[in-house]
Amino acid sequence: MRVLITxxxxxxxxxxxxxxxxxxxxxxxxxxxxxxIKTQPNYQGFYWNPSTSEIAPDCFDGVSTIINLAGASVAxxxxxxxxxxxxxxxxxxxxxxxxxxSKREHEVEHLISASAIGLYKDSLTKFHEEEDFDRGDNFLAxxxxxxxxxxxxxxxxxxxxxxxxxxxxxxxxxxxxEKIKDPIExxxxxxxxxxxxxxxxxxxxxxxxxxxxxxxxRQEGVFNGVSPNPVTNKEMTECxxxxxxxxxxxxxxxxxxxxxxxxxxxTIVLASQLVSSKKLTNHGFQFSFPYLKNALKDLL
Numbered sequence: 001m002r003v004l005i006t007x008x009x010x011x012x013x014x015x016x017x018x019x020x021x022x023x024x025x026x027x028x029x030x031x032x033x034x035x036x037i038k039t040q041p042n043y044q045g046f047y048w049n050p051s052t053s054e055i056a057p058d059c060f061d062g063v064s065t066i067i068n069l070a071g072a073s074v075a076x077x078x079x080x081x082x083x084x085x086x087x088x089x090x091x092x093x094x095x096x097x098x099x100x101x102s103k104r105e106h107e108v109e110h111l112i113s114a115s116a117i118g119l120y121k122d123s124l125t126k127f128h129e130e131e132d133f134d135r136g137d138n139f140l141a142x143x144x145x146x147x148x149x150x151x152x153x154x155x156x157x158x159x160x161x162x163x164x165x166x167x168x169x170x171x172x173x174x175x176x177x178e179k180i181k182d183p184i185e186x187x188x189x190x191x192x193x194x195x196x197x198x199x200x201x202x203x204x205x206x207x208x209x210x211x212x213x214x215x216x217x218r219q220e221g222v223f224n225g226v227s228p229n230p231v232t233n234k235e236m237t238e239c240x241x242x243x244x245x246x247x248x249x250x251x252x253x254x255x256x257x258x259x260x261x262x263x264x265x266x267t268i269v270l271a272s273q274l275v276s277s278k279k280l281t282n283h284g285f286q287f288s289f290p291y292l293k294n295a296l297k298d299l300l
Contacts, residue, residue: 002026002062003215004108006093007069009036011175012114012166015208016067017043023212028059030070050092053099060106065215068093068113068151074140078265087143094150101157108159112214113151115163117200117224119144122271124196129276130165130222138267148222160220164210167226167275171204172299177240181300184241189248193255195234197272200226203289203298213285223283226275228290233269236292243296
């Protein structure tokens with residue numbers, strides 16, 4: 001079995017590749033950096049440039065599933081130019097794949113595309129499910145809507161399409177957990193804003209297994225990539241502090257200070273999204289780390 005992965009060199013991509021290789025699944029990957037191209041029997045790189053629709057056509061050889069993770073990071077200050085990059089990188093990637101597939105014979109049957117819970121409206125009480133949610137009215141929600149629409153368009157080519165709305169990914173290799181942990185270890189950690197905002201999180205290994213699960217079971221549609229037990233920002237901060245054995249004695253970081261420091265990007269840390277994973281468990285997925293305490297114990 002061979003899979004093509006975009007965004008393979010990122011945090012999630014690397015976790016998926018490691019898992020696939022453990023299970024004998026071969027990987028082709030696309031990269032915008034020629035220096036990152038490797039040639040191995042189970043790991044073959046190909047060059048692409050989605051901004052110009054350039055792609056190595058033989059990247060699809062032997063591939064039955066595409067996992068699309070490509071997209072500029074949202075964890076970088078949202079200047080007007082970077083906001084364009086956040087949106088265009090996601091749309092260009094999917095459009096490049098669609099155009100290339102439409103011009104050649106291939107064996108691709110399934111697209112699994114990353115999405116984000118940033119689609120959902122900021123709320124302390126609304127429990128968002130995949131088909132029962134209130135849409136946010138902000139930049140991230142607009143990006144996710146256009147991103148998912150672009151993914152759905154590959155169904156025009158006869159592909160089954162799955163979208164995984166990913167929450168806060170916790171990993172020992174960087175990302176959100178490191179950004180929360182580092183200030184705590186320097187004795188300057190504190191909950192953000194009110195601390196009451198819900199954070200729907202997932203352990204990196206559960207997320208990698210989720211991509212494998214929907215691929216092997218050919219599950220179409222949209223799924224929330226979050227654990228069954230969301231926590232508030234205050235609970236997450238306190239749980240991390242306890243795990244690294246550091247005290248929390250500073251007051252909450254005020255919302256206005258975060259908005260001054262981060263601008264529009266403060267949405268990422270101040271928005272409250274209470275997200276359900278019930279559909280996943282109903283479709284047979286089993287979490288290894290459903291509770292934050294066990295997840296942090298494993299990662300830290």
